Amino acid sequence: MMKKKAQLQIPGAVVDIYAVIAFVLVMLIFILLFQIRGCTTRDRVSAEIQAKTIDIDSNLILLNYLRTPVIVDEKNIDIADLIILTLYNGSYETKLKEESERTLTPIYEEPYFWSIIVYDKEDDEILELWQEQYTWTVEYDEILKTKLKIPYPKVNGTYTIELTKWED
Amino acid sequence: MGRLKLFNTKKALLFNISLVLITIIVLTTALIALGQVIPFKEGIGSRAFDIVEVYQEGENKLFYVDQAAKLSAQQAAYDLAQKGGFSNKTKCGKKEDYSIWLDATKKDCYPDYKNEFNKDFNKIMKGYLSSVPLYVNYETSLFDERIIGIPHRATVLFFYSGKSMSNYTIYPSFNVNINYDINKYRDLKEQSNNLISECTNKTVSCVNSKAAEFNWNITSAEQNFFKFYYKDNNTKVLVNNIKNELSHELIAYKFALYVPLQ
Numbered sequence: 001m002m003k004k005k006a007q008l009q010i011p012g013a014v015v016d017i018y019a020v021i022a023f024v025l026v027m028l029i030f031i032l033l034f035q036i037r038g039c040t041t042r043d044r045v046s047a048e049i050q051a052k053t054i055d056i057d058s059n060l061i062l063l064n065y066l067r068t069p070v071i072v073d074e075k076n077i078d079i080a081d082l083i084i085l086t087l088y089n090g091s092y093e094t095k096l097k098e099e100s101e102r103t104l105t106p107i108y109e110e111p112y113f114w115s116i117i118v119y120d121k122e123d124d125e126i127l128e129l130w131q132e133q134y135t136w137t138v139e140y141d142e143i144l145k146t147k148l149k150i151p152y153p154k155v156n157g158t159y160t161i162e163l164t165k166w167e168d
Numbered sequence: 169m170g171r172l173k174l175f176n177t178k179k180a181l182l183f184n185i186s187l188v189l190i191t192i193i194v195l196t197t198a199l200i201a202l203g204q205v206i207p208f209k210e211g212i213g214s215r216a217f218d219i220v221e222v223y224q225e226g227e228n229k230l231f232y233v234d235q236a237a238k239l240s241a242q243q244a245a246y247d248l249a250q251k252g253g254f255s256n257k258t259k260c261g262k263k264e265d266y267s268i269w270l271d272a273t274k275k276d277c278y279p280d281y282k283n284e285f286n287k288d289f290n291k292i293m294k295g296y297l298s299s300v301p302l303y304v305n306y307e308t309s310l311f312d313e314r315i316i317g318i319p320h321r322a323t324v325l326f327f328y329s330g331k332s333m334s335n336y337t338i339y340p341s342f343n344v345n346i347n348y349d350i351n352k353y354r355d356l357k358e359q360s361n362n363l364i365s366e367c368t369n370k371t372v373s374c375v376n377s378k379a380a381e382f383n384w385n386i387t388s389a390e391q392n393f394f395k396f397y398y399k400d401n402n403t404k405v406l407v408n409n410i411k412n413e414l415s416h417e418l419i420a421y422k423f424a425l426y427v428p429l430q
Binding site for chain 2: 019020022023026027030033034037056059060063066067073075076080081084085087088089148149150151152153154157158
């Protein structure tokens with residue numbers, strides 16, 4: 001009777017341990033699977049949200065840049081007006097460049113920098129401004145482009161201002 | 169002792185194995201189910217971003233409206249002064265291209281300049297807004313070198329949020345500095361009345377001296393009709409010229425007065 005009792009206890013304990021190990025292993029495998037799945041989704045969502053936020057920020061930067069007040073010929077105007085003046089009379093370009101540097105450069109900290117390009121209604125480039133220290137001796141990566149349509153004093157005239165964020 | 173006995177029964181062994189198997193089945197099902205449900209087709213916060221984007225589009229349009237209003241007002245001010253304060257039809261006709269402000273019958277032919285400005289402004293503004301496109305008319309008020317525009321109606325921007333079409337309404341009013349004071353017409357009217365009362369039944373020299381006093385230029389004089397223009401040296405605006413090219417112009421008011429001389 002005692003022998004029979006012992007025979008029953010040994011395989012029972014072994015199976016019990018195997019079951020616990022299997023259970024722990026199953027849990028670990030599934031934790032890993034859920035983790036992998038969660039990470040990929042989180043990265044994708046994070047990337048999408050970041051891209052959209054940058055897009056909105058860039059639009060705001062361009063709007064605020066164009067609205068920035070400047071004093072030209074003792075008159076209070078804004079940068080959008082100064083761009084029109086520059087297109088009419090090239091001598092205002094230095095002033096426009098100074099004001100653009102003052103407004104945009106503190107926003108784009110290294111390794112980023114900015115460029116402003118103005119296109120006419122036919123999409124021809126009519127004015128371009130680059131952040132001071134950058135020249136096209138090496139290739140830079142274009143990070144983001146933002147465009148905004150602005151009226152131009154000609155019959156039904158418009159022009160497009162493009163702000164580009166570059167990476168050194 | 170009783171507890172140990174319970175763990176080592178056949179039922180307990182069966183329970184351990186079943187527990188593992190059931191856990192595997194449940195978790196696998198959960199993984200498959202989540203895999204099918206999770207792909208956030210819209211992305212987290214995509215609806216919120218749709219709203220922010222359409223708000224941004226609205227802001228861009230409002231900025232365009234501000235700029236267009238500034239340019240339209242400057243152009244309208246320049247054009248209106250060239251036409252003697254009349255957008256289209258004058259009250260008493262013209263002497264060549266000079267609108268008559270006072271004729272031989274001493275009839276008051278001064279322009280209702282605020283109303284005429286509003287007509288010219290809306291005509292030019294409409295051209296600019298057609299490029300955006302926005303279709304609104306404005307009621308304008310000018311004071312302290314600023315122009316305030318109240319649109320006749322709001323503008324609705326449509327956008328897709330998820331699967332449904334939504335709309336965002338903007339009221340494209342503006343309040344911009346145009347560096348121009350329309351009340352110069354009022355001053356010119358007062359000066360014209362002063363000239364007429366002082367020079368009636370006098371000689372041409374009276375007209376000449378009054379014109380010099382007011383900084384008016386006399387273009388020509390014919391049968392007591394004097395054609396004047398006044399250039400406002402303080403107001404320089406950027407406008408199209410006849411060749412449809414940009415130029416920085418002084419505003420020049422052109423008008424004709426009948427002065428009953430001796």
